[in-house]
Amino acid sequence: MDWNKLAEALIPDEDVKPLDYYETKYPARNLPEGAHVTRLAPSPTGFMHIGNLYVALANERIAHQSGGVLYLRIEDTDDKRKVEGAVEIIHKSLKYFGINFDEGADLCGEYGPYYQRQRAEIYHAYAKDLIKRGLAYPCFCTEEEMEKTREYQTENKLLPGYYGEFAKCRKLTEKEIYENLKAGKPYVIRLRSQGDVEVKHTFRDQVKGDITVTENNQDVVILKSDGIPTYHFAHAIDDHFMRTTLVIRGEEWIPSLPIHIELFNVLGFKLPKYGHNCSIQKIDGETRRKLSKRKDPEASLTFYREQGYHPTAVRTYMMTLLNSNFEEWLLKNPEKPLEEFKYSIGKMGKSGALFDILKLNDISKTFMATLDAKQAYDFLKSWADEFGTDEQKAYFADKEYMCKVLTLCMGIGGKKRRKDFVCAKQAVEMIAYFFDNTFAPTYEYRFDNAVVKAILEGFKATYDYADDMQAWFEKVKAVASASGFATDMKAYKADPTAYPGNVSDVAEMLRIATTGLANTPDLWTIMQILGAERTLARLEKAITAL
């Protein structure tokens, strides 16, 4: 068999450059000792999964804290899954969560092109070289033929796949190959595997530790019939020429590690380090499964933007899953930016974590409680501008008023901050009662209407906007006493049955009347913010509703 002739017939010289060309064009990177080059290599499907952010964050931290490079490569070798505008979505959504690439698709960079489809020439050059060396060959097998051998293999409990005796096209004669080519039969290029599945090696994974991998014996496809490489082949070529030092990717890739090892080996490339992380899971009835794009809204990065989770909160939660010692650090350094945490890939969990929105909420609340009025205003406004209703957008027209509301509701300036706000959507909904066009009370009191009415009327008659908090509260107590409610909590606790209720019950009635809610921050301040006119109007409205 004349391999050179075959290689030339399959991939003519004018289509590719000599191998040295690529090695010179993409030289080793000039980076400080210990710097890592990492990458994110998504398919342009237009859907950004929370798992994408999870891996992105790991890659970003490793690259940037080591003084290295993070780049974006688009794996668009599968034409069927390609979606217009997907790359823009990738950039936009990751940027929102603080992931910035140093180079890559739609950015500058010396190691491009960063779209795999634009790199066809490089793949072809190396495929040709493999053919020349007798390490790759054309395969003309049809889907039906493949199906047949697979059936045979499963029936006989043999290892499925295209290998050894089952690799029919491996044994094609020169004559047969050229006949097939002449007949215009479609073909793929396969690797002529030299491996033996019986041989096992231990492999050092940066996340999992030592794992055993067997050698690959599959004659995997490296170039599909349309000349586009498979993931495996593109991975080896790209991560070599883009000079990736560390590949962090999902653990679903572990089974194909043998293929990658053989490919790097046969191509004469140095194998990068690998870290295979676990995926974020969800409990679905009895079983755990990956967060699903179709079933779980929280799987999508869009979800967090729509809900208005602060990007820092989401990042923080991701970090707690990513590094087990992160939370401890955060507890000690609540003020420090996340970038100061020393991220280590070895501290990544070895088994998949269940997504816990309660934990996210807690982290989110704590973070929101660190914002000042202006930051909170800006954040909530930007959310409302994009996702809010028209009424909600209008809230932000009067900045001064809104800042007063936020100062109260977030406990800004007080000794203890409130932690009521989880995300922008919930926060904006929570303050609806401050705005007359969204004030829609349902008035659910825990006392008889007659009792409530007496209280409300009594309070309304004595209310004075000019009262300070102390004077105001004295009036609340007076109204309470007038209806027989306890104003002395000690006396009340000593004998609760002696009273219809206590002063806090009275406060609740007033609160429900003016806000429609039983849970709000300090009522006096609310009335101050609303103003005398609206406060009285609301009390009146509540009285007539009884």
Next chain:
RNA sequence: GGCCUUAUCGUCUAGCGGUUAGGACGGCGCCCUCUCACGGCGCAAACUCGGGUUCGAGUCCCGAUAAGGUCACCA
């Protein structure tokens, strides 16, 4: 089914031969308190099961079980 991986409170986990098995979220209770919160204190809550090794095992070894991943011209 083969191969790979994993296994500590409900959840995320610490633990790397000798611990009252620690923390966080969530739950519950108490205190603080004009409501709601915040905060403080406390309670309940775990080593999957067998065998070994060892003076001693959550920790090491071997099994079993369970869970997850994977077996494409998808990535």
